[in-house]
Amino acid sequence: MKLEEVLSELIQIRSVNPPGDELKVAEYLKGLFDQAQIENEIIQSCPGRGNFLAWIGEGRRKLLFLSHTDVVPAQAGWDFDPFSGRMRDGFVHGRGALDCKSLVAAQAWAMIWLAEKSKLRGRLVFAATADEERGGAYGLGHLIENFRGRIAADFAVTQGGEGPITIEGKPTYLIQVGEKGTAWAKLKSKGLSCHGSIPTLGQNAVLKMARAIEALSRYKPRVFLIPEVRQLIQALAELKGLDIEASELNLDQLFDQFSDKKTFAEQLRALTRLTLSPNVIHGGIKTNIVPDSCEAEVDIRVLPGQDEGYVRGELHKILGDLVEIEIPQYMPPNFSDAKSPYYKLVEDSLSEVVGDIACLPYVSPGATDSRYLRKIGVQSYGVSPMAPSFDPALARTVHGKNERVDIESLYVMSKFLTQLAKSYLGCKGE
Numbered sequence: 482m483k484l485e486e487v488l489s490e491l492i493q494i495r496s497v498n499p500p501g502d503e504l505k506v507a508e509y510l511k512g513l514f515d516q517a518q519i520e521n522e523i524i525q526s527c528p529g530r531g532n533f534l535a536w537i538g539e540g541r542r543k544l545l546f547l548s549h550t551d552v553v554p555a556q557a558g559w560d561f562d563p564f565s566g567r568m569r570d571g572f573v574h575g576r577g578a579l580d581c582k583s584l585v586a587a588q589a590w591a592m593i594w595l596a597e598k599s600k601l602r603g604r605l606v607f608a609a610t611a612d613e614e615r616g617g618a619y620g621l622g623h624l625i626e627n628f629r630g631r632i633a634a635d636f637a638v639t640q641g642g643e644g645p646i647t648i649e650g651k652p653t654y655l656i657q658v659g660e661k662g663t664a665w666a667k668l669k670s671k672g673l674s675c676h677g678s679i680p681t682l683g684q685n686a687v688l689k690m691a692r693a694i695e696a697l698s699r700y701k702p703r704v705f706l707i708p709e710v711r712q713l714i715q716a717l718a719e720l721k722g723l724d725i726e727a728s729e730l731n732l733d734q735l736f737d738q739f740s741d742k743k744t745f746a747e748q749l750r751a752l753t754r755l756t757l758s759p760n761v762i763h764g765g766i767k768t769n770i771v772p773d774s775c776e777a778e779v780d781i782r783v784l785p786g787q788d789e790g791y792v793r794g795e796l797h798k799i800l801g802d803l804v805e806i807e808i809p810q811y812m813p814p815n816f817s818d819a820k821s822p823y824y825k826l827v828e829d830s831l832s833e834v835v836g837d838i839a840c841l842p843y844v845s846p847g848a849t850d851s852r853y854l855r856k857i858g859v860q861s862y863g864v865s866p867m868a869p870s871f872d873p874a875l876a877r878t879v880h881g882k883n884e885r886v887d888i889e890s891l892y893v894m895s896k897f898l899t900q901l902a903k904s905y906l907g908c909k910g911e
């Protein structure tokens with residue numbers, strides 16, 4: 482069996498969250514690991530929500546490979562069946578091809594290869610967990626709360642890195658050392674129902690919400706350079722050969738230098754301010770009834786210093802008393818040490834596999850399960866490196882349509898992971 486076939490089969494297992502159904506993926510992995518005679522276990526956080534764990538090697542040092550097995554739903558309008566796992570023209574196609582079943586496959590592949598070919602002097606732990614796409618309570622959150630010893634490690638590698646992007650001809654890999662926080666807000670508007678033929682007798686809650694959403698779209702967040710992002714932008718400017726000191730005042734000018742890489746420029750922009758996006762709206766029950774309630778969900782991403790109170794304050798400034806504001810979920814920004822020997826090892830292993838590249842510590846606008854590890858003091862680095870030829874435009878297919886990954890990148894990922902495990906844990910006889 483080939484690595485790309487493992488990914489194709491993983492994609493064909495529909496583990497869309499909600500509801501998740503990750504147990505089917507865990508059972509598939511169990512089949513692979515049993516066959517390779519690797520110690521493994523499935524831990525269910527509740528029926529159907531399976532987390533898969535496996536271990537090889539013995540020793541004082543411990544490294545964790547972490548990935549997640551659930552995927553987000555596939556919207557309509559794909560050019561191919563999102564759950565076909567189709568392999569064509571050097572690509573594997575389908576939901577999860579990038580986020581994050583490619584990493585599940587590459588981590589499993591590296592581990593099976595290592596079990597067969599080398600004797601590690603330390604412990605390598607593999608955790609393919611459930612529920613990352615909905616906050617991780619049934620996945621890594623459950624494991625940390627109840628089975629922390631099973632996944633204990635000195636440091637972890639997981640999803641969340643980016644790249645490569647080519648800067649002045651050099652493939653540049655971004656290794657995730659931190660991420661913005663998440664504040665998911667719920668807005669509720671109230672009105673008065675009446676017959677839709679005489680709307681002036683009622684108060685239309687959907688219209689009220691429309692005004693609220695319109696106000697959100699006009700929000701201008703304060704630009705704010707945290708040290709980690711300042712460092713990243715400065716390093717990028719230097720790679721570009723620009724003699725310029727990054728500050729809040731010249732950021733947009735700097736981002737324009739990346740206008741050939743729009744996705745990347747927007748990513749950087751998101752790292753310098755609070756972002757908000759109203760992504761779900763529900764209101765009304767029938768065409769001839771004026772609705773008396775409407776709800777909207779807003780995805781808000783925050784920088785350090787922007788706690789729940791700050792978010793509530795900003796929403797209140799924008800919306801006044803137009804709607805009720807709730808913040809049912811708040812997760813603070815979190816960081817790992819970009820100067821640790823672990824980080825250095827990640828960079829070195831990557832250079833060893835891919836050759837002449839640049840690596841930069843990166844802060845991600847999105848959230849991953851790294852935050853669970855960082856909360857308990859485990860350094861966690863987001864790195865799922867693609868081949869130098871990787872088309873950065875494919876990054877837009879994550880959570881979008883036509884998600885796919887090139888097979889070459891799968892092998893780069895798996896070679897990097899193998900190299901990292903060997904470098905950190907050491908091999909008997911080598």
Ligand SMILES: [Zn+2]
Nearest residue numbers: 553580614880
């Ligand atoms: Zn995702």
